[in-house]
Amino acid sequence: MHENSYKDLLHNVEKPxxxxxxxxxxxxxxxxxxxxxICLAFPDIYEVAMSHLGFKILxxxxxxxxxxxxxxxxxxxxxxxxxxxxxxxxxxSLESQLELNKFDLVGFTLQYEMSYTNILNMLDLGHIPVLxxxxxxxxxxxxxxxxxxxxxxxxxxxxxxxxxxxxxxAILELLDTVKKGKKQGLxxxxxxxxxxxxxxxxVPKYYQGxxxxxxxxxxxxxxxxGIPKTITKRFIRDMSQSSFPQDMMVPYMDIVHDRIMLExxxxxxxxxxxxQAGMLYRPVREKNLETLLEQAEKLVKxxxxxxxxxxxxxxxxxxxxxxxxxxxxxxxxDKGVGxxxxxxxxxxxxxxLAEMVQQVRKTGLTFAPxxxxxxxxxxxxxxxxxxxxxxAVSDAFKSGWNRVKLYFMIGLPTETYEDLDGIVDLAExxxxxxxxxxxxxxxxxxTVSTSSFVPKPHTPFQWxxxxxxxxxxxxxxxxxxxLKSRYINYSWHDVEVSYLEAIFAKxxxxxxxxxxxxxxxxxxxxxxxxxxxxDIWLDSFKELEVNPDNYAYATPQADNPLPWDHISSxxxxxxxxxxxxxxxxxxxxxxxxxxxxxxxxxxxxLKYDVKKVxxxxxx
Amino acid sequence: xxxxxxxxxxxxxxxxxxHLDLLRAMDRAIRRAGVPIAYSQGFNPHPKLxxxxxxxxxxxxxxxxxxxxxxxxxxxQDIMETMNPKLPEGIEIxxxxxxxxxxxxxxxxxxxxxxxxxxxxxxxxxxxELLNEKELMIERTNKKGTKIIDIRPLIYNIYTKGNCIYMLxxxxxxxxxxxxxxxxxxxxxxxxxxxxxxxxRDENEKFITPxxxxxx
Numbered sequence: 129m130h131e132n133s134y135k136d137l138l139h140n141v142e143k144p145x146x147x148x149x150x151x152x153x154x155x156x157x158x159x160x161x162x163x164x165x166i167c168l169a170f171p172d173i174y175e176v177a178m179s180h181l182g183f184k185i186l187x188x189x190x191x192x193x194x195x196x197x198x199x200x201x202x203x204x205x206x207x208x209x210x211x212x213x214x215x216x217x218x219x220x221s222l223e224s225q226l227e228l229n230k231f232d233l234v235g236f237t238l239q240y241e242m243s244y245t246n247i248l249n250m251l252d253l254g255h256i257p258v259l260x261x262x263x264x265x266x267x268x269x270x271x272x273x274x275x276x277x278x279x280x281x282x283x284x285x286x287x288x289x290x291x292x293x294x295x296x297x298a299i300l301e302l303l304d305t306v307k308k309g310k311k312q313g314l315x316x317x318x319x320x321x322x323x324x325x326x327x328x329x330x331v332p333k334y335y336q337g338x339x340x341x342x343x344x345x346x347x348x349x350x351x352x353x354g355i356p357k358t359i360t361k362r363f364i365r366d367m368s369q370s371s372f373p374q375d376m377m378v379p380y381m382d383i384v385h386d387r388i389m390l391e392x393x394x395x396x397x398x399x400x401x402x403x404q405a406g407m408l409y410r411p412v413r414e415k416n417l418e419t420l421l422e423q424a425e426k427l428v429k430x431x432x433x434x435x436x437x438x439x440x441x442x443x444x445x446x447x448x449x450x451x452x453x454x455x456x457x458x459x460x461x462d463k464g465v466g467x468x469x470x471x472x473x474x475x476x477x478x479x480x481l482a483e484m485v486q487q488v489r490k491t492g493l494t495f496a497p498x499x500x501x502x503x504x505x506x507x508x509x510x511x512x513x514x515x516x517x518x519x520a521v522s523d524a525f526k527s528g529w530n531r532v533k534l535y536f537m538i539g540l541p542t543e544t545y546e547d548l549d550g551i552v553d554l555a556e557x558x559x560x561x562x563x564x565x566x567x568x569x570x571x572x573x574x575t576v577s578t579s580s581f582v583p584k585p586h587t588p589f590q591w592x593x594x595x596x597x598x599x600x601x602x603x604x605x606x607x608x609x610x611l612k613s614r615y616i617n618y619s620w621h622d623v624e625v626s627y628l629e630a631i632f633a634k635x636x637x638x639x640x641x642x643x644x645x646x647x648x649x650x651x652x653x654x655x656x657x658x659x660x661x662x663d664i665w666l667d668s669f670k671e672l673e674v675n676p677d678n679y680a681y682a683t684p685q686a687d688n689p690l691p692w693d694h695i696s697s698x699x700x701x702x703x704x705x706x707x708x709x710x711x712x713x714x715x716x717x718x719x720x721x722x723x724x725x726x727x728x729x730x731x732x733x734l735k736y737d738v739k740k741v742x743x744x745x746x747x
Numbered sequence: 748x749x750x751x752x753x754x755x756x757x758x759x760x761x762x763x764x765x766h767l768d769l770l771r772a773m774d775r776a777i778r779r780a781g782v783p784i785a786y787s788q789g790f791n792p793h794p795k796l797x798x799x800x801x802x803x804x805x806x807x808x809x810x811x812x813x814x815x816x817x818x819x820x821x822x823x824q825d826i827m828e829t830m831n832p833k834l835p836e837g838i839e840i841x842x843x844x845x846x847x848x849x850x851x852x853x854x855x856x857x858x859x860x861x862x863x864x865x866x867x868x869x870x871x872x873x874x875x876e877l878l879n880e881k882e883l884m885i886e887r888t889n890k891k892g893t894k895i896i897d898i899r900p901l902i903y904n905i906y907t908k909g910n911c912i913y914m915l916x917x918x919x920x921x922x923x924x925x926x927x928x929x930x931x932x933x934x935x936x937x938x939x940x941x942x943x944x945x946x947x948r949d950e951n952e953k954f955i956t957p958x959x960x961x962x963x
Contacts, residue, residue, distance in 0.1 A: 135762070139805050139938035144763035152775065152835045378775055380761070380768035380835075432775030432833070464778070464786055464794070 133225050137215070141208045145381045146174035149222035152378040153430065155191040155198070156223050163195040164307045166233040167221050167268070170202050171246035172655065177202045178377070179385035181439060182274070183237055186295055188373030196303055199223035199231075203246040204253070206653065212253060219253035228254025233306065234268045235299075236287070238276035241632035242625065242655035247272075247286060248647040258644070260288050260333065265316055269306065273299075275408055277330075278361075279585040279692040281348070282635040282643060284332035288320060292328045292695055293361025293408075294394075296370055301326050324355050328362035330695065331355075337637055337691075345636070347689040360696040361408070363734060367394055368419040374426035378433065387435035387468070388427045392420055392452065396441035397721040397738065400498070401509045401711050402537065404584035405441055407704075408697050410730035411738040412721055417448045421455050428465055435466045443469050444481065445721070453485050483527055492531035493524050499540055500550025506714045507542050509707075514554065522561045530571040532558060538603045538620075539581040539595035541711065548603060551576065552610040559615050569615075576611060577619045578604065580626035584633050585692045586699065588707035593681040594630045597623045624662045628654070631679040636691035639679070642668050700729035748785055748795075749820045750846040752853060752957055757808040760837030762939075766801040772835055773813070779833040782826060785816040799853040799945055799957065800860070800918055810841075810861075810944035812957050814853050820845075844961050856947040859903055859954055860918040862926040863911050863941040870912060873933055874905050885928055898924045903954075905929070913943070915954070 138144035159165055168187055170177030177183055177200070190198035199221035204212065212219060218227040228234055234256065236247050248258050251270065257263045260270070272283065273291035280290045291298045305326060309319040323329045334355045338346040350357060364370045372391065379386070395409035415423075424436055436456060443449065456467045467485040482493065497517055499505045505512065521532055536551050555576050562572050580600050583592045595603075600623040611618045632639060646668040653659035669676045684690060686705040693701065703726070710717060717726050721738055725731075731738050757769065764772070774794045777784045786792040795816035802808055817826075823843040831840055877883070883899040901917035901924040912935070916924045926940050946954040949963055 135939065138763050144804060145765070145768060148761075148763040150760040150836060152772070380764040380772055382767070382771075429779065432777070432779035434774070434778065464784075464792060 133217075133220065137208075137211050137217075141211065142205060143174075143381060145379075146202065146205065147208060147222070149200075151380060152432075153375050154223060154377055155188070157191070157197040159197055159224055159226065162197045164233070164303055164310070165197045165199065165226075165231045166190060166235055166303065167199050167201050167226075167228055167231040169228075169234050169236045169247075169250055170200070171236055171243040171250060172203050172239075173205055174202045174379075175381065175383040178379045178383045180237070180239065181389045181391060182295070184376050185373060186235075186299055187377070188375065189296055189371055190299060190303065192371070192373075193300065193303075195307065197223075199226065201228060201234075201250065201254070203243075203250055203653070206659065209249075209253065218255045219250060229256045229267060231268045232310070233303075234270050236270070236272040236274075238272050238274035238283075240655065241276060241282075241629050244283065244632060244643055245647045245652045245654055247283070248644065249652045251286070258647075259285055261285065263288070263316070267316075269316070269319070271302070275404060276633075278404075278408055278695050278697060279633065279635065280330055280332060280695065281637045281691045282632050282639040284335075284637050285640045286643075288331065288333075289323050290330040290332070291362070292330055292359050293697075294363050296364055298326065298328050298362040302329060328359060330359045335694065345689055345691070348691065348694045358694055358696050360733070361698060363409075363698070364394070364413065365736070367391075367413045367415045372415075372423055374423060375430045376427065378431050385437070386433075387437050388424070388431055388433045389437050389439045390420065390424055390427065391415070391439050392443060392449075393440040393446050396445070398442060398445075398511070398719050399509050399707075399717050399726065401507075401588040401707055402498075402540065402581060402584070404587050407586050407699050407728075409441065410697070410699055410728060411734065411736050412445075414446055414448075417451055417455070420452055421459075424456055425459075428460065428463075434464055435468060436460070437468045437470055438485075439470055450481065453481055457484055482524065492533060493521075493529050494533040494535065495520065496535040497554060498535065498537050499543075499547060500536060500552070500554055501547045503714060504540060504543060504547045504550070506716050507711045508537075508540055509711065509716055511716055511719070514557070517554065518557055518561060521558050522565055525562050525565040525567075528567060530562075530566065530568060531573050531575075533575040533577065534558070536576065536578045537581045538578045538607070539600050541581075541589060541592045543595075543603075545603075545606065548606055549610070551578070551607060555611060555616050556613060559613055562615070572615055573617060574613075574615055575617045575619065576607075578607065579621045580623055582626050582630045582633060585690065586695075586697045586704070588704045588711060590634070590690065590704065591684055591686060591708055593683050594627065596681070597627050600626070622657060622660070625654070625657075625660060627676070627680050628662075628665060631676050634679050634682065634691070638672075638674050641672050642674050645671060696733070698730040698733040700733070703728045749817045750850070751815045751817065751823060751826065752844050752846065752961060753813050753815060753840050754842040754956070754958055755808075755811055755813065756837075756839045756841055757802060757806075757811065758837035758839070759807055761835065762807050763804055765804045766798070769802060769838070770796065770798070772838060776830055776833045776835070776838075777815075780829045782821070782830060783818045785818050797852065797854065799857050802942070803940075805938060806940045806942055808942035810942065810956070812853050812857075812945055842958055844958050846961070850961070853957060854920070856957065856960060857918055857945055858948050859915055859946040861943040861946070862914045862916065863943050864914075864926070864930060864935060864937050865910055865939065866907070866912050866935060866937065867910070869907075870933060870935075871907060874907065874912070877932060878902070878905060883932060885932070898928060902929060915946075918945070 187198050190196050201221050251258050269288050271289045272287040273295050277290045305322050309322050320331050324331050335348050336351050337348045393414040395412040396406045397412045498510045558574050583589045604620045646665050649664045651661050651664050718724050720726050785795040797814045799812035827840050882897040884895050904915040906913050947960050949955050
């Protein structure tokens with residue numbers, strides 16, 4: 129057992145178990161006896177980190193290899209950071225209480241743009257130079273992966289190497305390469321160069337942006353022979369065969385997703401045009417029923433959790449979802465273990481499924497129509513109808529549900545005030561349905577939640593300018609004034625945060641300096657309303673003479689190079705341009721798992737056949 | 748239904764987990780171990796576990812108690828042997844007994860707690876002075892406001908042994924004193940408190956542990 133070097137400090141911080149580790153199924157290795165150590169760093173607080181499945185998967189996969197040790201570190205909340213800085217104590221890992229700068233590698237997960245300042249802050253707190261160029265031979269290699277790595281440029285001078293795509297296999301190849309390189313006595317630069325040979329690894333120092341005589345961006349290219357021009361993502365071919373840890377860690381404190389997250393499938397082929405995950409994780413890959421039942425059994429035994437959540441981007445689309453849900457409910461209903469579905473699509477929703485899984489605990493239902501009118505739903509390719517939604521809620525109310533949440537986006541391309549009226553109309557129709565079929569008006573509520581559309585790279589809407597902040601506020605106010613029913617609660621997102629998110633989502637290398645400056649001036653925890661310092665961000669843009677509007681409101685032409693063109697998700701840029709055109713024409717594109725192939729290129733580029741797999745055949 | 752009382756420890760490793768965290772950890776360990784715990788009826792079934800006293804964040808305990816209800820009768824020794832390997836490092840069941848007949852709840856009979864804190868200086872004189880006081884008025888603030896109470900009758904004993912101070916303090920729903928309140932009076936600022944044992948009283952008002960009380 130390691131003496132907790134934070135022990136005397138933790139009496140005065142909020143939620144000290146964020147920093148004390150020792151959870152069930154934690155892996156503690158003798159760091160003297162392994163070849164390579166990596167600290168997996170989540171740039172947000174413990175509760176968020178421990179709710180993230182990918183983070184846990186990588187932790188256990190790396191630790192399954194005897195010669196490697198993976199430990200964890202999270203962003204300290206501001207109270208604890210203050211103590212660490214006052215006492216000049218370095219940030220340490222949860223497992224061995226080792227200072228971050230003593231690890232061989234530190235690996236960040238990039239889940240959302242608003243956590244970028246926390247990366248800089250954690251490196252600094254871990255006594256690791258924030259900029260790659262300042263790191264000496266003894267400093268850890270700083271790597272990163274996750275969805276935001278698909279546009280790595282705003283972090284090009286912070287992160288030494290990015291892993292693009294799914295990390296299960298790539299991380300082990302990377303660690304093997306580092307281990308071998310260290311044995312051979314390779315210098316940091318030589319080691320980074322070695323890493324470029326691994327498929328899916330992007331080492332930004334070997335790339336440079338090119339500009340023409342007018343300063344117009346012409347793309348990012350390798351600076352050396354033998355460095356790949358395009359970095360194509362990694363993906364797991366067979367999810368049923370892929371290692372899925374069954375000895376998952378169980379935290380003590382109440383976290384966001386405190387349950388078994390049984391990943392049943394990866395990817396989604398519905399093709400919503402705003403959705404980055406839907407493009408990045410193509411093609412869809414399912415785990416088979418037998419594997420899932422076996423994994424569920426082991427997970428329940430090993431974790432002791434009382435709930436199994438069937439996780440994926442669109443769980444109800446799994447070809448064996450009914451058998452799976454029934455199998456699990458039958459096995460566990462008398463053992464105090466419930467089954468839940470994190471999201472339900474209105475169209476594939478069957479009340480039978482929802483009823484089946486909620487036998488133990490009947491929680492609220494959540495639907496995401498995304499847009500208020502059929503016209504706008506066609507633009508975004510969200511192929512659900514008002515009838516689908518009304519049927520679904522009506523069935524749900526008849527079966528005893530009292531609470532419904534409806535998610536929408538505002539500021540979607542081509543959105544008008546008539547589309548906003550559609551949101552109001554839908555919410556009111558849901559209220560009317562409850563009045564017809566519901567059982568207890570006192571318990572009834574509809575939550576309408578709107579987020580502001582953020583154009584994301586590698587999607588058909590990557591060319592779309594965001595609506596101005598002023599206009600987004602107008603639209604939020606419009607909805608506030610119209611959603612008057614006492615049964616409807618309306619919640620919305622801060623438009624300044626969505627604006628900054630768009631800037632960094634579509635950012636290039638120039639933003640790296642803005643990020644550094646903003647962090648230096650005190651920005652961190654930007655995703656937490658009370659810490660978001662919009663004025664400092666604006667000052668930082670000004671100081672570096674970078675106009676943020678040029679990112680959020682840009683309207684690049686379809687054939688112009690984009691800052692992330694050298695990173696490939698497998699989906700062709702031409703396909704995204706075509707999808708954008710179809711969006712403007714309000715034309716829908718079928719789900720390729722069930723309908724015609726849309727020609728996105730993912731199967732072809734990655735040598736896969738999604739249709740075969742969906743029919744339960746081998747990859 | 749079959750009721751059991753358990754004596755358990757919360758060690759250094761889990762010092763900073765909260766009372767609710769501990770409850771969740773127990774619940775999960777019970778499920779991992781496959782112990783047939785009884786669940787409450789209703790919308791959100793809860794495992795039938797109840798703690799004698801809430802355990803504060805930051806406090807290590809060597810003698811806390813809880814009541815557990817099972818749907819099958821099992822030997823206490825077997826339950827301990829199944830559960831202990833399934834509990835996180837630092838949480839351990841030390842002893843347990845099965846209840847015969849009707850008994851009050853654990854919470855109702857608990858009367859005192861013995862705490863231990865490491866100290867640097869010799870405090871015997873200060874402790875004696877404190878114990879000689881007729882009353883010890885302190886301020887307590889809660890949601891309802893601030894009130895001044897006399898905690899002297901709630902301090903049953905204070906003594907030192909080695910480099911530690913031991914405090915036997917009242918613990919019940921009607922009369923309770925926190926170890927920090929006494930440490931403040933003695934100007935001790937070590938926040939690392941150990942709970943040594945929990946006591947109830949026998950018919951002669953003598954302090955005995957809940958498991959001794961059962962056997963009595």
